[in-house]
Amino acid sequence: MIKAVINGKEAEVKKDSTLAEIISLYKLNPERVVAEVNGNVLTRDKYADTLVNNGDKVELINFVGGG
Amino acid sequence: MNIFVNEKERTVEKGATAFEVRSFFKADADVVILNGHLIGTDMPLKNGDKISLIKKGEIPPADELESLLVSRHTPGVHDKMKKARIAVAGLGGLGSNIAMSLARMGVGDMLLVDYDVVEPSNINRQQYFVDQIGMKKTDALRVSLERINPYASYTYKDVFLTEENTADIFKDYDVIIEAIDKAETKAMIIRECAAKCRESFIIGASGLAGYADTSVISVRFAGRMAIVGDFVNEAKPGQGLMAPRVAVAANMQANLAVRYILGDLQEVKK
Structure with a gap:
């Protein structure tokens, strides 16, 4: 296990977890999420091959409809 | 003197x-x-x-x-707003209200993007009028913005935003405001712009449906992004979208753009 900070809270996740797996772990729909890792927002094609490392700061912003 | x-x-x-x-x-x-x-x-x-x-x-x-026209502005504000380049993605409840407020602020250069036409269900919250039903939103909004501030440059794009065209359309703007209805498109636009337009300040919105207390609408900052909303109240069967709450969120987005242009935002620097 490694420790990352996800949405401001320390969280233990499996070593070599991808961003796609973290999004799924938090029960979020990847199409409705903006994910930022250490200050960089990633396009959706990067979710499956971006590894979350020990100490990484991850922000997952979920969008709901309405405008 | x-x-x-x-x-x-x-x-x-x-x-x-x-x-x-x-x-x-x-x-x-x-x-x-x-x-x-x-x-x-x-x-x-x-x-x-x-x-x-x-x-x-x-x-x-x-x-x-x-x-x-701007004599009630705080002194010094208009000169900076006139030099600002601000883009609005989507001209519905959020975007039409944002555009009206920013035109009143005297923003010098605005890009306004929407592919749709005005239809009757828009008018309970969007800045269009019954006699504009059937018009392209870009054409209908043009009429209003010219009446509010004819001293600005407005560019209108009647296009559908996709992962392929979004970053290219918005890349030259100081501020890019996401003002879309559909959750997947909101997230897509913010991902594309935040990842590829790295000098820009990106403002989005999530959670503004219904008529819950407006004081729960807040701003979440991350990187060069600010997202306005309660993050919970989505538009869905049984929960509609109505003028007061949509306009509150829209004007919070517009005010974030103003604060950024004025260099007054602590969380995101120009």
Whole structure:
């Protein structure tokens, strides 16, 4: 296990977890999420091959409809 | 000392008062605005003060109109807004309200993007009118923005935003505001712009449906993004989208853009 900070809270996740797996772990729909890792927002094609490392700061912003 | 009367620099005697200046330059003015504030009693002036004199019912000369339109702005704001380049993605409930507010602020260069037409269900929250049903939103909004501030440059794009075209369309703008209805498209636009337009400040919105208390609508900052909303109340069967709450969120987005342009935002620097 490694420790990352996800949405401001320390969280233990499996070593070599991808961003796609973290999004799924938090029960979020990847199409409705903006994910930022250490200050960089990633396009959706990067979710499956971006590894979350020990100490990484991850922000997952979920969008709901309405405008 | 030197002061500005309806934006023109004038030399007046030291110690002159606002009402003395009115008597001299425009005795019949019934609105006197000093440094952005409407005054009802006379006040002494100091060097550099800006005074606007307006006669109600009179159409001012063309060279004075622009400054009078923003005479209630806080001094110094309009010069910065006029240099700003701001893009709005989606011209529905959020985007049409954002565009109206930013036109009133005097933003100098705006990009307005939407592919859709005005239809009856829009009008409960969007800045369109019954006689505009069937018009392209870009064409309908153009009419209103020109009536509010004809001294700005507006670019209208009637396109559907995709992962392929989004970053290219918005890349040259200081501020990019996401103002879309559908959750997947909101997230896509913010991902594409935040990942590829890295100098821009990105403002989105999530959670503004229904009629819950507006005080729960907040701002979440991350990187060069700010997202406005309660993050919970989504548009869905049984929960509609209505003017007051949508306009609150839209104007919070617009105010974030203003604060960023003025260099007043602590969380995201210009």
